[in-house]
Amino acid sequence: MEKLPKQVYTSEFREQAVAMIERDKLSVAEASRRLSLSQKTLANWVRQARSDKLPRAGDGNGIAARRTVTDAEAENSRLRRENAELRMERDILKKSAAYFASESWRGAR
Numbered sequence: 001m002e003k004l005p006k007q008v009y010t011s012e013f014r015e016q017a018v019a020m021i022e023r024d025k026l027s028v029a030e031a032s033r034r035l036s037l038s039q040k041t042l043a044n045w046v047r048q049a050r051s052d053k054l055p056r057a058g059d060g061n062g063i064a065a066r067r068t069v070t071d072a073e074a075e076n077s078r079l080r081r082e083n084a085e086l087r088m089e090r091d092i093l094k095k096s097a098a099y100f101a102s103e104s105w106r107g108a109r
Contacts, residue, residue, distance in 0.1 A: 007037070007077060011055045017042060018049040036078070 021031050021042075028046060032039040048054040 007041075007081065009037075014045050014054060015049075018045050018054065021046055 017031065017035055017037075020026060020034075021028060026034075028039055028043050032042045035042070045054060
């Protein structure tokens, strides 16, 4: 199976995601669905923000200080991840189809 590419998020995106939860009073599950990211990742960001350990944009900490990700790069990353997931699903379906085809041949004799 193919390994999913690691997602990289800017500090600004993390701050906005946490602000969405706190400002709009959304649950972590609802916000993660809207942002298309893992609930665990978002819950970690909220926990870090509440303990003041979430890297702030422009602090010199974190990914945003090293390099900002453009919208095209973020979209490209999202599409690569989706492509990897679809390949895994396709491979699973191929194997299951082959299994059931071999079962039907055995039962026909």
